Amino acid sequence: MKKFIITSIISIIFIFFSCNLPKEEKTTSLVDGEKILSLVTSALDSSNNIKNPIASLFDKAKDKSYTYNKIEIDSAVNGSRKFYSLLLEHPIPAYNLVAVIDDSLNLLLKDVSLNGYIKAKWKKLDNRNVIEVTDEFKSYEVFNLHRYSLYYPDGNKYNLVFRTFTFFSSPKDSVYQNIVEISDSLIRTKIPKPKFISFADSVDNFTFDRMKFRYVSNKNLFDSTILKEINNTQAELSPNHILNKKSVNDILEYSADNETFTADENDFRFQIPKEWAKIYNVSLSQDINRNVKGIYFVNQKLGSTVGIIKIPLTDSAEIYVNEKLTVVKEVGNYKIRQSELKQDLKRFYQTFEHSCGNKKYLLLIEGSKSVYKENEKLFNDILSSFIIKC
Numbered sequence: 001m002k003k004f005i006i007t008s009i010i011s012i013i014f015i016f017f018s019c020n021l022p023k024e025e026k027t028t029s030l031v032d033g034e035k036i037l038s039l040v041t042s043a044l045d046s047s048n049n050i051k052n053p054i055a056s057l058f059d060k061a062k063d064k065s066y067t068y069n070k071i072e073i074d075s076a077v078n079g080s081r082k083f084y085s086l087l088l089e090h091p092i093p094a095y096n097l098v099a100v101i102d103d104s105l106n107l108l109l110k111d112v113s114l115n116g117y118i119k120a121k122w123k124k125l126d127n128r129n130v131i132e133v134t135d136e137f138k139s140y141e142v143f144n145l146h147r148y149s150l151y152y153p154d155g156n157k158y159n160l161v162f163r164t165f166t167f168f169s170s171p172k173d174s175v176y177q178n179i180v181e182i183s184d185s186l187i188r189t190k191i192p193k194p195k196f197i198s199f200a201d202s203v204d205n206f207t208f209d210r211m212k213f214r215y216v217s218n219k220n221l222f223d224s225t226i227l228k229e230i231n232n233t234q235a236e237l238s239p240n241h242i243l244n245k246k247s248v249n250d251i252l253e254y255s256a257d258n259e260t261f262t263a264d265e266n267d268f269r270f271q272i273p274k275e276w277a278k279i280y281n282v283s284l285s286q287d288i289n290r291n292v293k294g295i296y297f298v299n300q301k302l303g304s305t306v307g308i309i310k311i312p313l314t315d316s317a318e319i320y321v322n323e324k325l326t327v328v329k330e331v332g333n334y335k336i337r338q339s340e341l342k343q344d345l346k347r348f349y350q351t352f353e354h355s356c357g358n359k360k361y362l363l364l365i366e367g368s369k370s371v372y373k374e375n376e377k378l379f380n381d382i383l384s385s386f387i388i389k390c
Helices: 002-020 033-045 221-231 245-252 373-384
Strands: 070-078 081-089 097-102 107-111 117-125 128-138 144-154 157-169 174-176 178-182 186-190 203-209 214-216 277-282 294-299 304-310 326-331 334-338 347-356 359-368
Touching: 033 070, 033 081, 070 117, 070 128, 081 117, 081 128, 097 128, 107 144, 157 203, 157 221, 304 373, 359 373
Parallel strands: 107 157, 157 214
Antiparallel strands: 070 081, 081 097, 097 107, 117 128, 128 144, 144 157, 157 174, 178 186, 186 203, 203 214, 277 294, 294 304, 304 359, 326 334, 334 347, 347 359
């Protein structure tokens, strides 16, 4: 009986102190997928994003949220941290975006180089969370391409470590590149023998270069062969995908680095209706044959674009377009040259060159032939509003 009383007293004391112990607080992320989606939508639809912590994702190019084909958010957990991938797919590739942020809204990755139809997924590889992205698009009306990209964590950010094409089709042939092995040190691919396109080998090995933090191959069989096929083809380009041969070179990372001349809105005056979306630092003209980018205005409803590109004073428009320009106006040191308005089965296009003092700009317009006649005055008003501030 004495033993029972002592045991009961000890139990009561234990319960008393247990009830008064501070409860352990559960740590939670600052955000979740729904919150991030809300921030993304707000950043796209609002003109005032001073307090939006992810507004910098769209500092160069964005459209209203309802215009995107899809906006997807996925997540992966590493220990106590949670990472979110954002995928935005738009009919105009310049608005495409894949990004990674953590649960404190730190930006770890931003990639705006993706085209066409995009898919992204997290994958566990050697105890780390990596991201695989595929995009499918056209380089011409006659070519279809599929591409694979791989991103690895590197400290407090994610980096692109591998990118290659995995499918290419043309009127001549169709060919695949299968990724058969991925490890920390090696990515191995195999190319099934196609009917007509010739490859020097059927196997390619990409080894991980730790200094460059990416997988590299001395052969790069698939991409180099595709580049040759595209460069040997003359075809009409599609305005909603990769729009010229040079941009294919850029994607394959074979283009030489040239001096960049950036279009500066402080250099000129220009009036265009607000329904034309403005996109910075892109190349959307299929008539430009050099690697130059500028400011483009896109009207999806009219299927038309207007591009403004700054070029060196010593260059002429004929270096950039296969058109002959003639002087139409010259007042003092201000000169305007223009090409003839050209129309083919599907589209219209025209090039203007403005020069004044030490500044020279190209003005390019192109669009659907079917809308030109009824909107001719609108197009002329837009083009005639451009003037360089000398």
